[in-house]
Each structure stands twice: as structure tokens, then as C-alpha cells.
Amino acid sequence: MSVMTVLLGLPLEDHEILKHWTDVWVLPFSHAMTPEQEMYVAKEGIALQQYLLAAMDEKRQNPKEDLLTLLVQSRREDGSELTTHEMLGFAEQAVVGANETTQNGIAMAMQMLIENPGIEERLHDEPAKIRTFVEECLRLQSPTAGMYRTTTCDVEMHAVTIPAESVVHLRFAAGNRDERHFPEPGKLDLDRRNAASHLAFSQAVHHCLGAPLARLELNLSFQILLERRKNFRFAYAEENYDHVPGLALRQLEYLWIKSDPAEAAMDTNAA
Amino acid sequence: MKITIDPALCRSRARCYNLYTDLFREGTDGKGEVIITEDFEDEDLVVDATSAANACPVGAIILEY
Ligand code: HEM
Numbered sequence: 001m002s003v004m005t006v007l008l009g010l011p012l013e014d015h016e017i018l019k020h021w022t023d024v025w026v027l028p029f030s031h032a033m034t035p036e037q038e039m040y041v042a043k044e045g046i047a048l049q050q051y052l053l054a055a056m057d058e059k060r061q062n063p064k065e066d067l068l069t070l071l072v073q074s075r076r077e078d079g080s081e082l083t084t085h086e087m088l089g090f091a092e093q094a095v096v097g098a099n100e101t102t103q104n105g106i107a108m109a110m111q112m113l114i115e116n117p118g119i120e121e122r123l124h125d126e127p128a129k130i131r132t133f134v135e136e137c138l139r140l141q142s143p144t145a146g147m148y149r150t151t152t153c154d155v156e157m158h159a160v161t162i163p164a165e166s167v168v169h170l171r172f173a174a175g176n177r178d179e180r181h182f183p184e185p186g187k188l189d190l191d192r193r194n195a196a197s198h199l200a201f202s203q204a205v206h207h208c209l210g211a212p213l214a215r216l217e218l219n220l221s222f223q224i225l226l227e228r229r230k231n232f233r234f235a236y237a238e239e240n241y242d243h244v245p246g247l248a249l250r251q252l253e254y255l256w257i258k259s260d261p262a263e264a265a266m267d268t269n270a271a
Numbered sequence: 272m273k274i275t276i277d278p279a280l281c282r283s284r285a286r287c288y289n290l291y292t293d294l295f296r297e298g299t300d301g302k303g304e305v306i307i308t309e310d311f312e313d314e315d316l317v318v319d320a321t322s323a324a325n326a327c328p329v330g331a332i333i334l335e336y
Contacts, residue, residue: 128336131321135330196330197280207328215325 003217004098008091009066010055021048022099025092030246052091053084067094094210100251101143102214106221107252109137111241113222114232114257116188123226124262129190130226134218136188139198142173145250147202172199173250229259272317272336273310274324276303280331287332291323303331 001022005015024044027033033041059069071087082090113120113133123129146169155162162168176198177185189195201208208214225232234240235256244251274294276287283301287294294316298304307316317336324332 131324131334193333194277194280194330196324196327196332197277198330201328203328211328212322212325 001099001103003213004095007067007213008055008094009059009064009068014051017051018048018095019099021045021051022096025096026100026249029248030244030251048092048095049088052088052095056087056091097208097210098213100249102210102217104143104249104251105138105141105214105218107255108141108143108250109134109218109222110225110232110257111252111255112137112140112188114234119188119190120226120230120232122190123222124230127223127226130219130222132190132192132195133188134215134222135195135198136190136192138200138218139176139182139195140186140188141250142176142198142200143250144200144202144208144248145173146171146248147206148248169247170202172202175199226262228262230262232257232259234258272312272320272334274305274307274320275333275335276305277331277333278302280329282329282331284328286326286328287323290326291319294319294323 001019002012002015005012005018010018021044024041025048027037027041031037056068056072059066059072063069063073068091071082071090074082076082113123119133123133149168149170151162151164151166151168153164176182179185181194181197182192201211201214235258240257241255242253244253276295281302283303285297285301285303287303288297294306295303296306311317320332320334324334
């Protein structure tokens with residue numbers, strides 16, 4: 001969240017309120033809501049929009065080198081401006097898209113590191129494999145497990161015709177375990193050559209705008225974690241993590257872990 | 272580091288050769304083509320190759336090191 005706050009050009013001290021707004025924003029993705037809760041989500045959503053509108057106005061007055069300035073200055077190919085609605089959509093997507101997914105991606109990758117014997121040792125020996133590790137975790141955990149589309153025409157798949165104007169749920173997480181593309185799909189394989197060709201960031205026009213940033217954040221997190229700590233393990237005998245119930249997003253409610261300082265890190269501390 | 276593009280995965284999205292012209296150029300059918308096919312160690316190139324692989328929407332850029 002702090003990374004995105006800075007990139008957008010928002011004050012870093014706002015990152016906690018932004019985190020709060022985006023946490024609330026995704027609540028309807030996973031929870032059945034009472035009318036009161038729906039009101040609450042809507043009100044907080046409007047507060048986020050007003051915050052972003054004010055920030056965009058500020059960038060129009062005082063342009064800076066950041067994403068929000070780029071957004072308010074951007075023009076279509078014919079030279080026309082984006083509508084306020086479009087700009088707001090982008091800003092909201094960037095704030096919300098950057099938060100839960102990346103955070104859960106890191107947490108669920110840590111869970112995979114602990115649950116798959118031998119992986120941590122290999123990553124300590126061969127840090128270059130962290131890339132494949134990250135892609136395999138994105139593939140197997142798919143923080144955005146599925147999204148909705150509306151068909152614009154009849155679509156035939158596997159001898160079933162889906163009529164036009166149907167709402168379909170694209171299940172990225174299921175495609176990511178298709179054994180025709182990923183042999184032994186359930187296995188976290190540090191030597192999988194096509195590991196990055198998963199659907200965790202969707203495909204085509206809606207392919208995640210933040211994918212390069214998310215990959216960078218995940219790779220750096222594990223490079224640094226593995227440099228400084230070792231023997232990652234669960235903290236308790238059982239119930240070390242649980243998922244937030246939900247269809248679209250795959251999120252961890254909590255994850256309890258322990259680790260020890262790596263020797264190299266202790267040396268630097270002493271120096 | 273060594274870069275390869277898996278031609279079976281490449282969908283001609285053009286990000287690699289539009290963004291990282293030191294490493295990639297446009298090949299047939301708009302597919303990406305690696306310019307430096309042998310191993311290299313230059314740090315700037317390693318950073319560019321990593322960014323290119325992170326940006327590829329279909330995961331077609333394979334890095335070995
Ligand atoms: C591990 C982390 C992330 C995952 C798994 C993820 C996943 C996704 C997926 C699956 C979509 C496509 C939704 C659809 O098909 O309808 C998407 C779209 C998007 N993501 Fe991400 N994302 C992540 C991180 C980020 C970050 C860090 C940003 C911000 C820089 C971001 C910004 C966006 C935006 C703006 C879109 C909308 C693109 C469009 O519809 O044109 N995402 N993301």
C-alpha cells in the first residue's frame with residue numbers, strides 16, 4: 001500500500017486511511033451484506049472517491065512527477081480529455097488493485113514456502129530461483145481467483161453454447177491448474193519453464209496493469225526475507241492460517257509463522 | 272543471465288521490444304526477438320531483462336542465470 005501511495009503521488013501518511021478504504025471496498029467480494037453494511041461500504045467508497053477527486057484537482061494545480069498527474073494530464077489519441085468518471089475509475093482500480101492482492105500474494109507465498117519441504121533450502125542456495133518460486137505461488141494461489149464477464153455473442157466451449165449476454169465467471173485459479181499447460185499442476189516446481197504463463201493477472205485487455213509492480217514487490221520481498229531470515233515454519237501445531245470466505249478473491253485471514261535470523265544477517269548487524 | 276522467448280507462448284503484445292530496445296527487437300508476426308542471445312553479466316541489462324520478463328503479459332520471456 002505504501003508503494004502505491006508514493007507512486008500515485010499521495011502523502012505517505014495517508015496510507016493507513018487508504019488501506020482502510022480499500023479493505024472496506026473489497027468486503028462485498030467475500031461477504032454477504034446486511035443493508036446497514038451495504039450503506040457503510042457505499043459511504044466509505046464515496047469518501048475514497050472524494051479523497052481521490054480532491055487529490056486529482058490538486059495535481060491539476062500543482063503537477064508533479066507521479067501517476068495521478070499523468071492521469072489528469074492524459075489525453076485520448078484524438079486529443080480529448082478523459083471524463084472524471086474514467087479518471088476516477090483508474091485511480092480507484094490502482095489503489096484497490098494494489099492493496100489486497102499483493103499483500104495476500106506475499107502471505108500465501110510464505111505459506112507455500114513453509115508447506116513445501118526443500119524449497120527454502122533451494123532458494124537459499126539458488127536465489128535466482130526466487131522468480132520461478134513467485135510465479136509458481138501466483139499460479140497455485142491466484143490471489144484474484146476469478147472475475148466476471150458478460151458475453152457479447154454466443155460462445156461455444158467444450159460442446160456447450162453460452163448464450164450472448166450471459167454473466168460468466170472466469171476462473172483464473174482453475175485455468176492455472178490445467179494439466180495440458182502445466183504438467184503435474186499441483187506441484188510447486190522451481191524448474192517449470194513456463195511458470196510465468198499463468199492467468200493470475202488475467203489476460204488480454206484487462207490484463208493486470210500492476211503485474212510488473214506486483215512481481216517486483218513479491219520478488220524483492222522474498223529476496224530480502226530469505227537474506228535476513230531462515231527456517232520459516234508455522235508458529236503453532238495447528239490452525240496457523242485460515243482463508244477469508246469468498247469467490248473472487250483468495251485472502252488469508254491470518255498466518256502465524258516463526259523464523260530465525262540468517263547468519264549473514266547477524267554478521268551485518270554486528271559489523 | 273541468458274534470455275529466451277518461448278515462441279509458443281509469445282502473443283505479439285510488443286511490450287519487450289517497445290520498452291527494452293537494447294535487448295529485444297520485433298521479429299516475424301510482431302513476435303519478440305532476443306538481440307543478445309548469449310550469456311551476459313552487465314547489471315543494467317540484467318535489470319532490463321528482469322523488468323521485461325515482469326512486464327510480459329503472457330510470461331513468454333524466460334530468464335536463466
Ligand atoms: C499479486 C498481485 C496482483 C494480482 C494477483 C492482480 C490480479 C489482477 C487481475 C486478475 C486483474 C484482471 C481483472 C479482470 O480480468 O477483470 C487485474 C486488473 C488490474 N490490476 Fe491487478 N493484481 C495484482 C496487483 C496489482 C497492483 C500492484 C496494481 C497497481 C499498480 C494493480 C492494478 C490493476 C488494475 C488497474 C487493473 C485493471 C486493468 C483493466 O481492467 O484494464 N494490480 N489485477
